[in-house]
Amino acid sequence: MAASAKTVRNKSRLRGPVSDQRRMVEFAIHLVVGWTLAFGILALAPDLERWTVEATAASVATAFRAFSFPATLSGVTVSTWGTSIRVIPECTPLMPTILLCVAILAFPASRSWKLYGLVLGIVVLWVYNIVRLVALIGVLALRPSMFDVIHVFFLQTLTLLVAGGWFVLWTRGPRRRTA
Numbered sequence: 001m002a003a004s005a006k007t008v009r010n011k012s013r014l015r016g017p018v019s020d021q022r023r024m025v026e027f028a029i030h031l032v033v034g035w036t037l038a039f040g041i042l043a044l045a046p047d048l049e050r051w052t053v054e055a056t057a058a059s060v061a062t063a064f065r066a067f068s069f070p071a072t073l074s075g076v077t078v079s080t081w082g083t084s085i086r087v088i089p090e091c092t093p094l095m096p097t098i099l100l101c102v103a104i105l106a107f108p109a110s111r112s113w114k115l116y117g118l119v120l121g122i123v124v125l126w127v128y129n130i131v132r133l134v135a136l137i138g139v140l141a142l143r144p145s146m147f148d149v150i151h152v153f154f155l156q157t158l159t160l161l162v163a164g165g166w167f168v169l170w171t172r173g174p175r176r177r178t179a
Contacts, residue, residue: 023108030106038098052094057087059126060133078133081141085133093129096163097122103167110174117170121163128162 042049057076064071064080071080076087085091104117132155140147 027106027108031102034102034106035099038102042094042098049089049092049094052092053087053089056092056129056133059130060085060087060137063130063134064137078137080137083137083141083144085137085140087133091129091133093125093159096159097125100125100163100167104170107171109171113170113174116173117166121166121170124166125163128159132159 053076057073057078060078061071061073061080064078069080071078073079077084078087100121101118104114104121107114109117136147136151136155139150
């Protein structure tokens with residue numbers, strides 16, 4: 001009797017890690033498939049990228065105006081403080097947002113918790129990106145020699161940390177999986 005109870009206990013210990021490993025593999029597969037599909041959709045819908053560029057530039061100009069700083073918007077170029085930046089696709093939160101959304105959708109959680117993560121995550125990345133571009137314009141106006149270092153090394157890394165940080169924070173919340 002004691003031997004069979006011990007065997008059941010050992011089997012349940014083995015089942016847990018295998019189940020966790022399977023979930024991790026499923027998550028990784030879903031992440032890769034989702035990322036691939038997202039690239040396919042972007043290739044088929046170039047207007048989405050164009051809209052994101054235009055909306056980002058307009059949001060940055062609006063942010064300056066909201067704080068009573070004069071800013072002009074000409075196409076996708078924002079000018080203020082005697083300097084200008086031209087918003088290109090890499091300046092938008094599109095790719096980090098897609099990666100975050102794919103990760104949230106791939107993660108085992110309830111639909112309502114995924115929706116919460118998606119909506120708030122998109123808002124967090126959009127607001128962060130506006131703050132990032134406003135800061136970059138400030139750097140360009142005040143310390144143009146530091147622009148490339150701050151833009152490429154510091155703020156690009158920070159973008160990944162913000163997206164990854166939101167994902168990790170989101171995974172710590174309630175996530176009862178629905179079948």
